[in-house]
Amino acid sequence: MWLERLQNIDRRVIYTVLLIVLLGPMIKPIGIPLTINKTTYQMYNLIESLNPQSDIVMLAMDYSVAGAADVHPQAVAVAKHLANRGIKMVMVAFVPDGPMLAERVLNILGDRVTYGEDIVNLGYLSGGESAVKKFIDEPATTFPRDHRGNAISSLPIMSNIKTIHDFSLIVDFQTGSPGYQDFLRQLPAGGPLYAAGIVTVSVPNVMPYLDSGQFAALLPGLRGGAEYEVLIGEPGEGAARMDAQSLGHMVIVTFIIVGNVAYFFSKRQEKSGRR
Amino acid sequence: MKRGVPLLIVFVVGFVMLTTYFIKNPTLGQARTLLNNWGVIVTAFSVGLASVNILRIHSARIANRRSGWINSVALILTMFIFIVVGIYSRHNPDNKAAAQLFSNLFDYAYSPFSATMYAMIAFYVASASYRAFRMRSFEATLLLTAALLVMLGNAPIAEQIWDKFPVIGNWLLNVVNTTGQRGIAIGVAIGGFATSLRILLGFDRGHLGYGE
Numbered sequence: 019m020w021l022e023r024l025q026n027i028d029r030r031v032i033y034t035v036l037l038i039v040l041l042g043p044m045i046k047p048i049g050i051p052l053t054i055n056k057t058t059y060q061m062y063n064l065i066e067s068l069n070p071q072s073d074i075v076m077l078a079m080d081y082s083v084a085g086a087a088d089v090h091p092q093a094v095a096v097a098k099h100l101a102n103r104g105i106k107m108v109m110v111a112f113v114p115d116g117p118m119l120a121e122r123v124l125n126i127l128g129d130r131v132t133y134g135e136d137i138v139n140l141g142y143l144s145g146g147e148s149a150v151k152k153f154i155d156e157p158a159t160t161f162p163r164d165h166r167g168n169a170i171s172s173l174p175i176m177s178n179i180k181t182i183h184d185f186s187l188i189v190d191f192q193t194g195s196p197g198y199q200d201f202l203r204q205l206p207a208g209g210p211l212y213a214a215g216i217v218t219v220s221v222p223n224v225m226p227y228l229d230s231g232q233f234a235a236l237l238p239g240l241r242g243g244a245e246y247e248v249l250i251g252e253p254g255e256g257a258a259r260m261d262a263q264s265l266g267h268m269v270i271v272t273f274i275i276v277g278n279v280a281y282f283f284s285k286r287q288e289k290s291g292r293r
Numbered sequence: 294m295k296r297g298v299p300l301l302i303v304f305v306v307g308f309v310m311l312t313t314y315f316i317k318n319p320t321l322g323q324a325r326t327l328l329n330n331w332g333v334i335v336t337a338f339s340v341g342l343a344s345v346n347i348l349r350i351h352s353a354r355i356a357n358r359r360s361g362w363i364n365s366v367a368l369i370l371t372m373f374i375f376i377v378v379g380i381y382s383r384h385n386p387d388n389k390a391a392a393q394l395f396s397n398l399f400d401y402a403y404s405p406f407s408a409t410m411y412a413m414i415a416f417y418v419a420s421a422s423y424r425a426f427r428m429r430s431f432e433a434t435l436l437l438t439a440a441l442l443v444m445l446g447n448a449p450i451a452e453q454i455w456d457k458f459p460v461i462g463n464w465l466l467n468v469v470n471t472t473g474q475r476g477i478a479i480g481v482a483i484g485g486f487a488t489s490l491r492i493l494l495g496f497d498r499g500h501l502g503y504g505e
Contacts (some may be wrong), residue, residue, distance in 0.1 A: 021479060027324070029420040032416075032419050032420045032423060033416045033419075033420070036415070036416055036419050037416075040415075050449045050450050050453065051449060051452075051453065052449050053449070053452060053459065053461050062473065082407070083404045083408055084407045084408060084410065084411035085409065085411065086404075087408060087411070087412070088375045094301040100304075111415065118396070118400075121396070127502060133475035141468065142334070142372070143333070143373075144337045144340060145333035145334075145336040145337065146336060148329050148333045148336060149333050149336070150328050152329055152330060152333050155326060155329070156326075158308065166386060167383070167386025168386075169316060218447075221466065222466065222470045222474060223474060225466060225467060225470055225471040226471050226474050226475040226478060229471050235367055240462050260449060263448070264448040264449050264450040264451075265443050265450060266419075267445070267447065267448035267450075267451070268414065268448060268450055268451065270418070270419045270422055271444055271445060271448075271451075272420065273422075273423040274422060274423055274426045274437070274441065275441075277424070277426070278427060278428050278437070280425070281427050281428065281429065284453065287362075
């Protein structure tokens, strides 16, 4: 009877337990220690190796609001690191939500950057892979105006951009398509280095690209963002959310183990009953 | 004529895009840029076309008072508010109130709804994984064990319980998973190449709506 019940726990019970476990650390973070993964160090070291005098980084804001919980902390942490180092950033979006999320990053950066000189939000270009290709071919002329309506010619930062080779690094924050495959297909050989911040569910798919060196670095999901925040010494929303995610994982693991233990013993009972 | 012209267009466009990848020729390069720009325009146009389609379908639903028609009213209303405010604020960058209104719509209407829909998946995943991950066979046990180890390897709290969880999780991800993913990627690429070739040569005409 109990074994049967443990194998068929009502989904409302699972939802309630999960909700309580997720809400707790969000209201009062626990501060579970976080070790830094190799991939996050790679991203950090890559940005540390850039030269503030000559290097410009393109931030592709290709994530949707739906996936922002996973990717936005990465974008904020990387932008903060770049701003702290005085490296110029050009934000471009190939998904419609991108420019608004880029504005959120700009609001967080605040006085660390001067808009138009250190950073620009070019806006959104529709067209998926074709749009990616167009920007790679003509980065200086694809957007006549930025997201805020300023003429591109009036922005000092854009005077440094003539071809895609003027970017030293592209960091693509993405939740789907267009994403890493579109960039890797369209970037010219010898072009800028490509790094990505992706949603956790996509991590298994991109591992071969990291292994082959096509990705210069990778930030995996919320954990990547949280680790990056710790690395730059500015724990933020990513680190706070990691407690909730961590406990959420444990709840799921516990339910799976309970279900399987009950399943195992019910099978044993069945067998001994037959004898 | 009805079949030949679209097939010829597909062949010429595909041939130009493919050739310019291997041959550096200024004329072909210009043609490629032009075709790519057309691609961008056509995609942008398709967004408008989709909006008209949504409007047509949901207007009919409202007119016929079909079930859920009130949701269609909400959809059309929201779509128009976003379009009008978005276009107005885009073309009047000096009007700060319009820009603020668009920003508020995005931050306090669109974002919470969108994030909520996505966040609900966590609850479904919890319930579904509890029901689906059962040690019913050797393969299922293998899958279950790998899933648990990767999950535990990704949770900092599990690391506090046993510091080898991340090591095992990363090994599964970096070695076992990468090997499989690489095989899948190569298979998909070969399949994609074969399909592209069939489309270019006109053997596969499904994209033209002929169903052949």
